Amino acid sequence: MKTAVQPHTGYWPYNDQTQMDRQIPRYPRSFTRVPAHPLTERPLTLTELTGPAGIENRLGVEALDLSHAAPEEPRALGQLILVSGRVMDEDGSPIAGAVIEIWQANSCGKYIHELDRFDAPLDPNFTGQGRLITDFEGRYQFLSVKPGAYPVIESGWWWRPPHIHFSIFGPSWMNRYVTQIFFPGEPLNQIDVLLNGVKDEEARQTLIFEAPPPEMGDVQRIPFHRDFVLRGKRATPELP
Numbered sequence: 001m002k003t004a005v006q007p008h009t010g011y012w013p014y015n016d017q018t019q020m021d022r023q024i025p026r027y028p029r030s031f032t033r034v035p036a037h038p039l040t041e042r043p044l045t046l047t048e049l050t051g052p053a054g055i056e057n058r059l060g061v062e063a064l065d066l067s068h069a070a071p072e073e074p075r076a077l078g079q080l081i082l083v084s085g086r087v088m089d090e091d092g093s094p095i096a097g098a099v100i101e102i103w104q105a106n107s108c109g110k111y112i113h114e115l116d117r118f119d120a121p122l123d124p125n126f127t128g129q130g131r132l133i134t135d136f137e138g139r140y141q142f143l144s145v146k147p148g149a150y151p152v153i154e155s156g157w158w159w160r161p162p163h164i165h166f167s168i169f170g171p172s173w174m175n176r177y178v179t180q181i182f183f184p185g186e187p188l189n190q191i192d193v194l195l196n197g198v199k200d201e202e203a204r205q206t207l208i209f210e211a212p213p214p215e216m217g218d219v220q221r222i223p224f225h226r227d228f229v230l231r232g233k234r235a236t237p238e239l240p
């Protein structure tokens with residue numbers, strides 16, 4: 001959430017142009033998803049700022065593979081991708097032990113969600129949701145399949161380009177960061193009102209995966225890379 005600079009946290013202010021517009025003309029929900037009145041600052045207590053501790057022990061740090069619904073089940077349909085990156089604070093220091101939650105559509109652009117009205121098929125071998133924890137250098141990695149595009153049906157015109165949703169918790173549950181990351185070279189990226197709600201070109205590019213060349217000898221999966229900066233003037237923009 002965008003807030004005014006909070007003196008007690010003392011982090012660098014960002015330029016509003018590097019974050020998504022609060023109200024987007026052709027996206028009615030943007031008018032209901034942001035506060036209509038100035039925010040009220042409520043100082044956080046020590047518990048809220050530091051807990052919960054030892055989350056990696058409670059959740060377990062296991063390799064995440066979304067390309068199967070379960071380890072022994074068949075592989076999901078679609079192009080296999082290996083997504084990796086780092087989670088950093090404003091000064092580039094790693095955010096270790098951050099809980100990352102991921103959700104995405106299947107290769108046809110369909111979510112497992114009762115409100116998804118797109119008539120594309122579900123894939124019984126794909127759930128599109130998972131959770132992992134960054135390592136001591138703030139790194140994460142998971143296998144998946146490339147999501148498909150899907151229409152925003154009520155809009156009558158708008159197709160969402162392929163993207164993956166990320167939610168990242170910082171040192172406590174009160175530090176939650178949410179965004180979407182897009183794939184390079186997708187024509188629909190040009191018309192997506194959320195992606196283009198970020199006016200600053202350089203900031204917008206940080207919402208698109210980098211596509212490093214595949215490793216020699218690896219013909220199984222296509223690598224994509226995205227680092228996240230959670231706050232400060234280089235913060236990766238948040239998208240709902």
Ligand SMILES: [Fe+2]
Pocket residue numbers: 105160163165
């Ligand atoms: Fe989505």
